[in-house]
Amino acid sequence: MKKIFSSTLARGLLWQAVGWLVGALFITGIRALMGLQAIDASKFFFTEPAWVFGGLLGALFFIGGSGIVSDWFKWAKGEETSEHHEDPAGGEKYFNLSLDHKVIGIQYTLLALALFVIGGTFALIFRLELAHSGLQLLTLQWYNTLMSLHGILMIIGILLGVSGVINYLVPMLIGAQDMAFPRLNAFSYWVAVPGAVLLLSSLALGGFDTGWTGYPPLSARAPVGMQMFFLGVFVAGWSSILGALNVIASVIRMRAKGMTAFRMPILVWAAIATSLIALTATQLIGLSFQLVMFQRLLGMGFFDPAKGGNPVLFQHLFWFYSHPAVYVFVLPGLGVISELLPVFVRKPLFGYRWVAMSSLGIALVGFLVWAHHMFTSGMNDYLRVPFMYSTLLVAVPTGVKFFSWVATLWKGKIETPTPMLFVLGGIIVFLLGGLSGPPNATVATDLHLQDTYWIVGHFHDTIFGGYVFPFFAAIYYWFPKATGRRMNETLGKIHFWLMTPSFLVLTLFMMRIGLLGMRRRIADYDPALGFDWYQLIMTIAGFTIALSVLIFFINFFRSMKHGEKADGNIWNSRSPEWQVPSPMPVHNFDQPFEVVGEPYDYGLTDAPYIKFAKSTHK
Amino acid sequence: MAHLNKSDALRQGIIIFVFLAVLTALEFFIAVTLEAVALLVVVALVKAGLVLYYYMHIYKLSQEADDEDEDRHSLAYKTATNRLGLWLFLLSDSFVFGGLAVARFNLLGLTRPELNQLLGLAVTSVLLLSSFSMNRAEVSMEHGDRKNFLLFTVLTFLLGAGFVAGVVFVEWPTAIAEGVTPSANAAGAIFFMMTGMHAFHVLTGLIFLFVIWNNGRRGVYTQEKHWGVEAATVYWHFVDVVWIFFYPALYLIGKLI
Numbered sequence: 001m002k003k004i005f006s007s008t009l010a011r012g013l014l015w016q017a018v019g020w021l022v023g024a025l026f027i028t029g030i031r032a033l034m035g036l037q038a039i040d041a042s043k044f045f046f047t048e049p050a051w052v053f054g055g056l057l058g059a060l061f062f063i064g065g066s067g068i069v070s071d072w073f074k075w076a077k078g079e080e081t082s083e084h085h086e087d088p089a090g091g092e093k094y095f096n097l098s099l100d101h102k103v104i105g106i107q108y109t110l111l112a113l114a115l116f117v118i119g120g121t122f123a124l125i126f127r128l129e130l131a132h133s134g135l136q137l138l139t140l141q142w143y144n145t146l147m148s149l150h151g152i153l154m155i156i157g158i159l160l161g162v163s164g165v166i167n168y169l170v171p172m173l174i175g176a177q178d179m180a181f182p183r184l185n186a187f188s189y190w191v192a193v194p195g196a197v198l199l200l201s202s203l204a205l206g207g208f209d210t211g212w213t214g215y216p217p218l219s220a221r222a223p224v225g226m227q228m229f230f231l232g233v234f235v236a237g238w239s240s241i242l243g244a245l246n247v248i249a250s251v252i253r254m255r256a257k258g259m260t261a262f263r264m265p266i267l268v269w270a271a272i273a274t275s276l277i278a279l280t281a282t283q284l285i286g287l288s289f290q291l292v293m294f295q296r297l298l299g300m301g302f303f304d305p306a307k308g309g310n311p312v313l314f315q316h317l318f319w320f321y322s323h324p325a326v327y328v329f330v331l332p333g334l335g336v337i338s339e340l341l342p343v344f345v346r347k348p349l350f351g352y353r354w355v356a357m358s359s360l361g362i363a364l365v366g367f368l369v370w371a372h373h374m375f376t377s378g379m380n381d382y383l384r385v386p387f388m389y390s391t392l393l394v395a396v397p398t399g400v401k402f403f404s405w406v407a408t409l410w411k412g413k414i415e416t417p418t419p420m421l422f423v424l425g426g427i428i429v430f431l432l433g434g435l436s437g438p439p440n441a442t443v444a445t446d447l448h449l450q451d452t453y454w455i456v457g458h459f460h461d462t463i464f465g466g467y468v469f470p471f472f473a474a475i476y477y478w479f480p481k482a483t484g485r486r487m488n489e490t491l492g493k494i495h496f497w498l499m500t501p502s503f504l505v506l507t508l509f510m511m512r513i514g515l516l517g518m519r520r521r522i523a524d525y526d527p528a529l530g531f532d533w534y535q536l537i538m539t540i541a542g543f544t545i546a547l548s549v550l551i552f553f554i555n556f557f558r559s560m561k562h563g564e565k566a567d568g569n570i571w572n573s574r575s576p577e578w579q580v581p582s583p584m585p586v587h588n589f590d591q592p593f594e595v596v597g598e599p600y601d602y603g604l605t606d607a608p609y610i611k612f613a614k615s616t617h618k
Numbered sequence: 619m620a621h622l623n624k625s626d627a628l629r630q631g632i633i634i635f636v637f638l639a640v641l642t643a644l645e646f647f648i649a650v651t652l653e654a655v656a657l658l659v660v661v662a663l664v665k666a667g668l669v670l671y672y673y674m675h676i677y678k679l680s681q682e683a684d685d686e687d688e689d690r691h692s693l694a695y696k697t698a699t700n701r702l703g704l705w706l707f708l709l710s711d712s713f714v715f716g717g718l719a720v721a722r723f724n725l726l727g728l729t730r731p732e733l734n735q736l737l738g739l740a741v742t743s744v745l746l747l748s749s750f751s752m753n754r755a756e757v758s759m760e761h762g763d764r765k766n767f768l769l770f771t772v773l774t775f776l777l778g779a780g781f782v783a784g785v786v787f788v789e790w791p792t793a794i795a796e797g798v799t800p801s802a803n804a805a806g807a808i809f810f811m812m813t814g815m816h817a818f819h820v821l822t823g824l825i826f827l828f829v830i831w832n833n834g835r836r837g838v839y840t841q842e843k844h845w846g847v848e849a850a851t852v853y854w855h856f857v858d859v860v861w862i863f864f865y866p867a868l869y870l871i872g873k874l875i
């Protein structure tokens with residue numbers, strides 16, 4: 001226990017609290033000296049500028065105080081630092097600063113899982129409220145806050161989960177020892193921690209009622225919690241930006257010999273596509289949130305029509321990131337599907353080049369579609385048409401992936417261990433999400449579907465199919481690589497067979513009542529609509545999903561110590577990371593390897609993908 | 619260009635500076651005599667291109683990029699990786715400034731707030747001079763001339779500090795006195811946001827300048843090994859490129875409100 005309290009995490013959190021207090025007192029003092037209002041009882045003691053500055057300083061203190069940037073300070077002073085950094089042996093390394101991409105990948109994954117648990121719990125609470133018409137459990141403000149926080153915590157959690165998978169796998173897949181910039185990699189992870197704390201702190205500061213989109217004018221007058229939401233997303237956004245920078249540089253500069261572009265694993269292609277979006281577009285959500293923060297703090301009228309501002313401008317800046325962001329979520333997931341499918345079908349991946357290019361295609365088209373979220377916003381009517389067509393265009397590269405998956409499955413020897421179940425489930429659910437998309441992209445139908453539960457159902461299908469199912473598949477599949485033990489198959493199958501049907505019921509009902517007129521983001525509905533029993537079943541389905549995830553967690557933590565030993569190539573994969581023993585050695589590959597063939601030539605004899613320089617292991 | 623000898627490299631820096639200065643004067647002249655938005659955009663693009671190529675050496679990115687057999691632990695290989703990382707960061711950062719420019723044209727269209735023209739031209743000239751002096755500092759280091767490196771780094775620092783002081787302590791109060799305040803209207807808000815975000819970047823650039831001056835003074839850098847100097851230089855010029863676009867966007871383009 002003592003080790004936990006002296007860990008990087010604990011020290012960081014302590015420093016964050018100190019910084020927060022220092023910053024808030026500093027502003028309060030200055031305001032008192034200037035004769036301004038120094039204390040604001042309606043805003044939880046401190047004034048809003050004091051809360052915001054304190055929050056920012058807290059995040060900086062976390063980074064500075066926990067020693068994450070001390071190597072950079074040494075460099076600035078002209079001192080050399082050691083190239084390698086030894087990690088402690090046990091589980092404590094996950095709570096401490098590490099420069100090893102594998103440790104950081106697992107740190108990301110654990111933080112993501114923690115946020116999923118919190119965000120999921122919020123969803124259960126407000127789902128309980130929705131089970132029956134009328135208000136039983138929550139006030140309107142609490143409903144709005146939990147609904148908004150569910151959205152943003154899941155989104156940040158997914159971004160961190162994506163970084164986890166990419167961080168853990170990409171250096172191994174390209175045959176590198178680590179990422180191009182290990183310290184920046186550690187920084188990218190750790191900056192997300194104070195960001196998550198800031199987001200959660202909004203709960204204690206009055207919450208916020210805008211949903212995760214934070215549109216002004218509502219966000220310009222929501223409680224102080226709104227500012228913590230903006231600040232939290234801004235801080236956590238840096239994790240995404242700098243992580244993406246690292247991935248791109250690593251893939252360009254550190255690939256194994258012979259790994260030309262069209263011999264890279266599909267997951268690496270997906271990581272590049274995802275990172276291009278995260279590197280650039282993330283800045284615009286950060287900017288749009290900063291502008292609202294300044295509007296609230298200094299009365300700057302960017303989005304205030306009374307001062308000549310334009311609220312629709314916020315939506316443009318916001319969606320320029322937030323639409324492509326969904327591709328940040330799903331592209332790595334779709335990459336995982338393409339990566340695992342050939343392994344369990346024992347056949348080459350169909351149309352490798354097309355699949356590789358489709359990830360980039362989705363990412364690039366994704367930059368041109370943002371205003372499909374704004375068909376009812378009051379923007380110029382003529383803009384609707386180009387954005388409708390560009391959005392429908394996304395179906396083309398996405399369709400390429402489906403063709404490839406179906407053709408890969410065709411006449412294959414399909415095995416269905418737990419990871420493959422989640423891959424197949426992901427394909428089916430993502431198909432539902434994909435098919436329910438074009439009606440929202442088409443202006444005529446979207447005018448009716450906008451802001452209904454249909455959208456909620458569509459969105460959850462795309463994200464579960466494109467991210468959550470593949471994420472679970474990836475954990476079941478690579479868990480042995482990280483721990484040397486495998487997760488329990490029976491529990492894994494129970495997880496899958498509980499989660500999938502309940503999830504389908506949940507989202508299909510969402511779409512159904514959405515078409516019948518259920519609005520999204522509201523705490524109550526008219527009993528005369530006849531939705532009560534739909535809502536009750538959806539709530540039961542939601543709790544069943546939670547139960548299945550609980551089983552997953554039991555399996556996950558139990559298998560770390562008691563799982564069946566699995567130190568070899570248990571899936572019979574061609575991928576480089578499985579050609580060395582599990583758990584992965586500290587510096588990945590003792591012998592560098594050379595790529596001599598195609599990555600997915602499963603079922604072909606005499607067609608190796610890689611060759612180690614000298615004798616291979618094992 | 620590292621292949622040039624020292625006097626050629628210095629001469630090139632001077633020629634580019636003269637071009638930039640003439641283009642800036644031309645820009646100012648275009649704005650006061652005729653309202654030619656397209657022309658102003660072209661001039662800004664040419665200026666940015668000159669800085670990107672001759673001062674920031676963007677072409678270095680494509681050098682030694684796909685040399686597979688190169689020793690990956692060599693200094694040259696690591697420096698090239700660092701360089702790629704820096705440029706990726708600048709790409710990311712430019713989306714912030716791009717977003718601000720979009721906001722400016724969305725909110726104000728082809729109008730602009732009334733600002734003091736001579737002050738605008740003055741701070742722009744100071745920043746341009748600092749870019750020139752930065753270039754001389756880098757060229758000096760590339761040829762192992764530590765004395766001139768230190769001298770020109772200090773000069774760049776002073777010019778940069780002068781720019782920030784000019785914007786924050788002269789230009790802002792002047793604007794406020796003329797009614798352009800952060801909270802008055804959208805035009806004021808966007809003016810303070812754009813200049814503030816830019817000044818913040820100049821301020822971080824000043825910190826980097828201090829770091830390389832301090833390390834240069836203590837002999838950390840050599841003619842062969844001075845990635846820190848290159849990084850600070852490229853960053854400094856990047857901040858100048860941003861101003862190459864922000865200056866006309868705020869001061870020159872559009873009718874007065």
Ligand SMILES: [Cu+2]
Nearest residue numbers: 323370372373
């Ligand atoms: Cu979208």
